[in-house]
Structure formats: structure tokens, C-alpha cells
Amino acid sequence: MIKYLGSKLRLLPGITDVVARIPNARSAVDLFSGTARVAHALKGRGVRVEANDHNAYARTLAAGLVQADRERWTEEAERWIARLNALPPRAGWFTQAYAEEARFFRPENAARIEAAREEIAAAALDPELEAVLLTSLLLASDRVDSTTGVQMAYLKDWAPRSFRTFTLALPSLHSRPDAGACHAHGMDALQAAAVLSADVGYLDPPYNRHRYRNNYHVWETLVRWDQPETYGTVRKRDDCRGPASPFNRRGEIRGALSTVIDRLDCRALVVSFSDEGFLSRVELEEMLDPRGVVQVLTAAHPRYVGAKIGIHNPRGEKVGTIGRLENVEMLFVVTPEGINLDEVPGFATATASVSN
Numbered sequence: 001m002i003k004y005l006g007s008k009l010r011l012l013p014g015i016t017d018v019v020a021r022i023p024n025a026r027s028a029v030d031l032f033s034g035t036a037r038v039a040h041a042l043k044g045r046g047v048r049v050e051a052n053d054h055n056a057y058a059r060t061l062a063a064g065l066v067q068a069d070r071e072r073w074t075e076e077a078e079r080w081i082a083r084l085n086a087l088p089p090r091a092g093w094f095t096q097a098y099a100e101e102a103r104f105f106r107p108e109n110a111a112r113i114e115a116a117r118e119e120i121a122a123a124a125l126d127p128e129l130e131a132v133l134l135t136s137l138l139l140a141s142d143r144v145d146s147t148t149g150v151q152m153a154y155l156k157d158w159a160p161r162s163f164r165t166f167t168l169a170l171p172s173l174h175s176r177p178d179a180g181a182c183h184a185h186g187m188d189a190l191q192a193a194a195v196l197s198a199d200v201g202y203l204d205p206p207y208n209r210h211r212y213r214n215n216y217h218v219w220e221t222l223v224r225w226d227q228p229e230t231y232g233t234v235r236k237r238d239d240c241r242g243p244a245s246p247f248n249r250r251g252e253i254r255g256a257l258s259t260v261i262d263r264l265d266c267r268a269l270v271v272s273f274s275d276e277g278f279l280s281r282v283e284l285e286e287m288l289d290p291r292g293v294v295q296v297l298t299a300a301h302p303r304y305v306g307a308k309i310g311i312h313n314p315r316g317e318k319v320g321t322i323g324r325l326e327n328v329e330m331l332f333v334v335t336p337e338g339i340n341l342d343e344v345p346g347f348a349t350a351t352a353s354v355s356n
């Protein structure tokens with residue numbers, strides 16, 4: 001499972017259970033799909049999904065894991081994966097940039113990644129098959145990287161997993177749901193909200209200033225394969241200097257999310273947000289209130305160990321206060337009349353909106 005900031009891996013059973021409880025929910029839009037794991041899990045439960053994310057690597061994951069149907073691509077993808085795994089390593093610009101100048105991968109693995117990527121690029125494949133293979137490439141590269149899960153830095157000493165041999169595997173694909181074909185999109189959420197519609201809208205926007213393109217610039221380059229101009233020790237793409245998404249800006253997220261909520265043509269909305277984000281629970285409830293009955297589920301998670309240890313000076317004396325020990329993931333469920341949300345896996349019992 002690819003490492004990703006704000007990924008809903010732990011909350012997947014609860015989120016899919018909530019969607020299943022919404023009456024006649026046969027289709028869903030996932031507007032900020034990221035790793036595509038929510039969209040993939042919904043497809044696995046027979047929901048027709050439109051998955052969208054503005055980053056190219058995320059659109060590729062959505063095309064490879066959600067749009068591509070198991071019955072259509074399994075055999076061909078398996079043949080290709082065997083062929084790619086048998087290629088000799090090929091060290092070129094990617095290996096030099098990301099394994100020698102920066103150290104995201106061991107050079108021998110970077111050269112294997114590079115050989116596979118070149119072969120895919122040269123083959124001019126059907127875009128869905130290409131997305132399945134690129135998804136396989138991203139997942140396999142993530143298994144041998146040398147980071148803590150973001151690409152703003154690499155580890156000083158090689159991560160133990162970086163010594164494993166890079167090997168591609170077939171991603172988990174689902175059959176096409178009876179409700180119809182799924183699709184992947186690469187639009188800005190504000191545009192996607194105006195043109196995509198479904199029974200349920202799932203919104204999992206960024207909730208703070210951490211920009212995804214910058215944190216996953218190597219994935220963006222691996223998918224685009226465009227030999228970009230780069231800068232800094234970690235060789236970020238030049239386009240990482242571009243403007244941040246309005247969802248990453250404290251002063252803009254409220255307006256942007258309100259617009260998305262107003263535009264989206266869906267009977268029900270499910271919205272993920274953290275209590276550490278730019279918007280408070282009450283602000284979100286007020287934004288969602290015009291769309292129906294708002295119910296809120298919460299899941300508390302322990303924070304990273306540094307928060308518990310506190311801040312120490314070089315002599316080992318405690319100098320700062322201990323930070324928050326947990327963060328709370330909130331799931332806002334908005335339906336015309338409210339639904340039963342008892343015993344949703346991974347979440348505490350739902351409470352009604354507190355803003356009324």
C-alpha cells in the first residue's frame with residue numbers, strides 16, 4: 001500500500017460502510033482521490049466511481065486501480081509485468097537524478113525502475129493498460145524507496161527496504177460494477193465538481209499547507225516521464241514552484257470548498273477532514289448544512305511519537321511543552337433525511353451537527 005499523507009487506509013472499512021448505508025447509492029464521485037484507495041474499495045463493493053485528482057500520478061493510480069476492469073486487463077497486464085521484470089537494468093537520467101544526486105532509491109533499483117519505464121514509454125500502449133503498468137511501477141517503487149513517506153527528503157542512511165529487489169506485481173483490479181464503467185479524471189476539483197455527478201460525493205481535500213505535488217514529485221516525474229528541470233537537494237520538479245492549490249491555503253480553502261459543495265450534483269455527501277486542519281468542525285457543518293441533515297463520525301488516532309516525547313535541548317533537558325497526543329479524523333455524512341450510523345467500523349457513534 002503506497003505511503004501517502006492523509007491516506008484513508010485505516011478508515012476505509014468505515015467509509016465504505018457509510019456509503020453502503022446511503023439508500024440506493026449506486027454511484028460515487030471521489031473528487032480528491034489521491035492513492036485511489038477509497039475509490040478502489042467502493043468499486044470493490046459494486047459502486048460505479050468517478051475518481052478525480054489534479055496530480056498526474058494520482059490520476060494514473062485512479063486509471064490503473066479504478067477505471068481498468070479486471071476481466072479486461074488481467075492477462076495482458078500479467079504478460080507485460082513478466083516481460084518488464086525480466087529486463088536488464090538501464091541507468092540513465094532518472095537513476096542519476098534520484099539515486100546518485102538525490103538518494104531516493106538504491107542505484108541498482110533505480111536502473112530497474114528506469115528500464116521498465118522506458119519500455120512502457122516506447123510501447124505506446126492502450127492508455128488503460130499503460131495506467132495499470134504505471135500503477136504497478138509506482139507501487140513497486142514505493143516498496144523499495146528510502147524515505148519516511150514523503151519526498152521532501154530522503155533518509156541519511158539507506159532504509160532497510162531499499163535493499164530489496166525492485167519487482168513489479170499485478171495491482172489488485174476489480175470487475176466492472178453492474179452499475180457501469182468507472183472513470184479517472186485529472187481535473188481541478190472546482191472544475192470537476194461542475195461536470196461530474198453521482199448519487200454520493202466523497203470529498204477528502206488537503207486540510208493544511210502541505211502540497212501533494214511537492215511531497216510526491218518523484219511519482220509525478222515517474223508518471224510524466226518528462227525529464228523536468230529540477231532544483232534543490234531532492235531534485236524537485238520546477239513546476240513545484242507554481243501556486244499552491246486553494247485547498248492548501250488557510251485564506252482560500254473555505255471559499256473553494258464551499259464552491260465545490262454548492263456545485264456538486266449528488267444526493268448525499270461524505271466529507272473527510274481532520275481536527276488539525278484549516279477549518280473547524282463548526283465551520284464545516286455550517287457549510288454542509290444547506291445540503292441536508294449533517295451527521296458527524298469521529299475517529300481518534302495517536303499522533304507521532306515526537307508529540308509524546310516532547311522537545312529537548314542538546315543537553316537532553318525538556319524545554320518545550322508536550323504536543324497534542326491524538327488527532328481526530330472527522331467524517332461528515334450529509335443526506336436528505338439522516339441515516340443510521342450506529343457501529344460504523346473504526347468510528348465512534350455519530351453525533352448530530354453541533355452548529356444548530
Ligand SMILES: C[S@@+](CC[C@H](N)C(=O)[O-])C[C@H]1O[C@@H](n2cnc3c(N)ncnc32)[C@H](O)[C@@H]1O
Pocket residue numbers: 004005006007008009031032033034035036037038052053054055058187188189190204205206207212213245246247
Ligand atoms: C487528503 S489527499 C486524498 C487522500 C485519498 N483520499 C487517499 O486515501 O489516498 C488530498 C488530495 O487532493 C488532491 N488535490 C489537492 N488540491 C486539488 C485540487 N485543487 N483539485 C484536485 N485535487 C486536488 C491532492 O493531490 C491529494 O491527492
